[in-house]
Amino acid sequence: MSGRLSVIGLGPGDQRYLTQEAVNALHIADVLYGYGPYLDRVPARDGQSRHPSDNREEGERARSALRHAMEGAHVAMVSGGDPGVFAMAASVCEEIEAGPPAWRNLDVSIVPGITAMLAAAARAGAPLGHDFCALSLSDNLKPWETIERRLDAAADAGFVIALYNPVSKARPWQLSHAFALFSRHLPGTVPVIFSRAVGRPDESLTVTTLATAGEVAADMATLIIVGSRETRVIARQGKSPLVYTPRAMSKVPA
Amino acid sequence: MSGRLSVIGLGPGDQRYLTQEAVNALHIADVLYGYGPYLDRVPARDGQSRHPSDNREEGERARSALRHAMEGAHVAMVSGGDPGVFAMAASVCEEIEAGPPAWRNLDVSIVPGITAMLAAAARAGAPLGHDFCALSLSDNLKPWETIERRLDAAADAGFVIALYNPVSKARPWQLSHAFALFSRHLPGTVPVIFSRAVGRPDESLTVTTLATAGEVAADMATLIIVGSRETRVIARQGKSPLVYTPRAMSKVPA
Numbered sequence: 001m002s003g004r005l006s007v008i009g010l011g012p013g014d015q016r017y018l019t020q021e022a023v024n025a026l027h028i029a030d031v032l033y034g035y036g037p038y039l040d041r042v043p044a045r046d047g048q049s050r051h052p053s054d055n056r057e058e059g060e061r062a063r064s065a066l067r068h069a070m071e072g073a074h075v076a077m078v079s080g081g082d083p084g085v086f087a088m089a090a091s092v093c094e095e096i097e098a099g100p101p102a103w104r105n106l107d108v109s110i111v112p113g114i115t116a117m118l119a120a121a122a123r124a125g126a127p128l129g130h131d132f133c134a135l136s137l138s139d140n141l142k143p144w145e146t147i148e149r150r151l152d153a154a155a156d157a158g159f160v161i162a163l164y165n166p167v168s169k170a171r172p173w174q175l176s177h178a179f180a181l182f183s184r185h186l187p188g189t190v191p192v193i194f195s196r197a198v199g200r201p202d203e204s205l206t207v208t209t210l211a212t213a214g215e216v217a218a219d220m221a222t223l224i225i226v227g228s229r230e231t232r233v234i235a236r237q238g239k240s241p242l243v244y245t246p247r248a249m250s251k252v253p254a
Numbered sequence: 255m256s257g258r259l260s261v262i263g264l265g266p267g268d269q270r271y272l273t274q275e276a277v278n279a280l281h282i283a284d285v286l287y288g289y290g291p292y293l294d295r296v297p298a299r300d301g302q303s304r305h306p307s308d309n310r311e312e313g314e315r316a317r318s319a320l321r322h323a324m325e326g327a328h329v330a331m332v333s334g335g336d337p338g339v340f341a342m343a344a345s346v347c348e349e350i351e352a353g354p355p356a357w358r359n360l361d362v363s364i365v366p367g368i369t370a371m372l373a374a375a376a377r378a379g380a381p382l383g384h385d386f387c388a389l390s391l392s393d394n395l396k397p398w399e400t401i402e403r404r405l406d407a408a409a410d411a412g413f414v415i416a417l418y419n420p421v422s423k424a425r426p427w428q429l430s431h432a433f434a435l436f437s438r439h440l441p442g443t444v445p446v447i448f449s450r451a452v453g454r455p456d457e458s459l460t461v462t463t464l465a466t467a468g469e470v471a472a473d474m475a476t477l478i479i480v481g482s483r484e485t486r487v488i489a490r491q492g493k494s495p496l497v498y499t500p501r502a503m504s505k506v507p508a
């Protein structure tokens with residue numbers, strides 16, 4: 001029997017963001033791996049085994065799934081959001097490259113999902129309607145100097161910026177540092193969106209400005225979008241504002 | 255009767271990328287608007303009218319849909335990929351801001367979709383596994399000097415770069431110009447991915463390097479991902495290579 005491994009994006013939050021392809025891929029798998037709370041979002045199916053793991057064990061989780069698939073099982077590794085954006089797909093590739101040569105022969109497929117910034121942007125309007133970048137604010141896996149350099153470059157060049165992993169208990173100061181850095185390039189009126197737990201029952205959306213962004217609470221479930229000079233806010237009575245970045249910009253160089 | 259407008263992402267290519275939320279939103283709409291080939295991807299339903307339009311009429315299409323919703327209809331505007339990424343959601347917001355004040359009271363929702371770069375990345379492995387940016391190479395709506403400045407900033411700061419709208423008949427030289435510019439910052443060995451018509455029967459994937467990227471054909475249906483210095487290629491016998499950007503980078507500043 002020839003095994004295979006599918007790395008499947010569930011999207012953020014509940015079932016609404018699952019794609020048809022993800023539903024099919026989850027259904028035909030013999031074995032599911034993943035971070036416990038993500039696995040809990042997948043409906044149970046008879047004959048399908050589950051291997052939940054802690055959030056901090058990506059490497060070991062990927063190796064276990066690869067070994068299981070090499071034994072002939074059809075293995076699905078579930079991931080929140082999109083598996084290719086700060087998630088499990090890169091981890092699986094890392095382990096394939098570092099592992100036994102036979103792992104390279106395994107049938108591996110990645111099933112894309114709605115990543116948090118797309119769901120958050122949709123809630124707010126169309127803040128990613130023009131050029132944008134996505135950056136993890138975690139300095140667990142890269143030097144803080146590199147993050148600063150990227151934030152500087154992105155803000156200076158006029159990209160809208162989506163910040164993943166903005167805050168954790170072990171990283172309390174990085175986000176305010178990032179806002180201070182943006183303020184060197186951008187006016188205080190630039191819109192900033194905080195989207196927390198998007199797609200979940202307790203989801204919330206806060207639209208503020210760069211000048212006051214430091215006063216808004218954020219945690220690991222928050223996705224932050226910092227606008228560019230072009231990003232606009234449409235106030236609406238009795239509704240949250242629409243935030244968007246126009247497709248066109250003036251033909252005068254920024 | 256109170257009208258509403260949903261702007262719905264179909265994902266790239268066929269039905270496999272449709273989310274549950276998009277399926278539901280398409281089903282309950284009275285009226286569908288959109289670029290003809292995208293509308294053709296939505297199964298017909300009795301009692302639902304269709305208003306296909308040309309690809310170049312975004313503003314007029316958005317205004318027609320808004321007027322129709324203001325008359326009380328439940329209108330769905332379909333968009334390829336994600337409506338918030340170089341697509342219809344920003345166009346709808348532009349028209350709401352410029353239109354009659356009453357348009358701001360309309361119930362507007364955006365349904366996110368799989369954007370082309372996520373589907374293309376999934377096909378190749380995990381090239382967007384670390385910080386990345388998305389940039390439209392079209393200078394129809396922004397000055398070429400701004401595009402150059404952003405390409406420079408992104409390549410220099412170590413972002414992986416997804417290029418939307420790389421080439422058209424009216425814009426034949428911009429892509430080779432972009433590759434030349436990247437070559438000032440990045441070694442010729444950096445992986446470059448060409449993903450054409452992803453999710454369609456004629457889809458293709460080409461993995462090459464920056465040094466030879468200029469020799470690969472591209473058109474408006476092509477999404478290009480230019481790696482960073484960290485992006486790696488895992489060769490595989492009888493299979494296309496896996497391209498990925500590791501989550502961790504060395505703690506030495508770039």
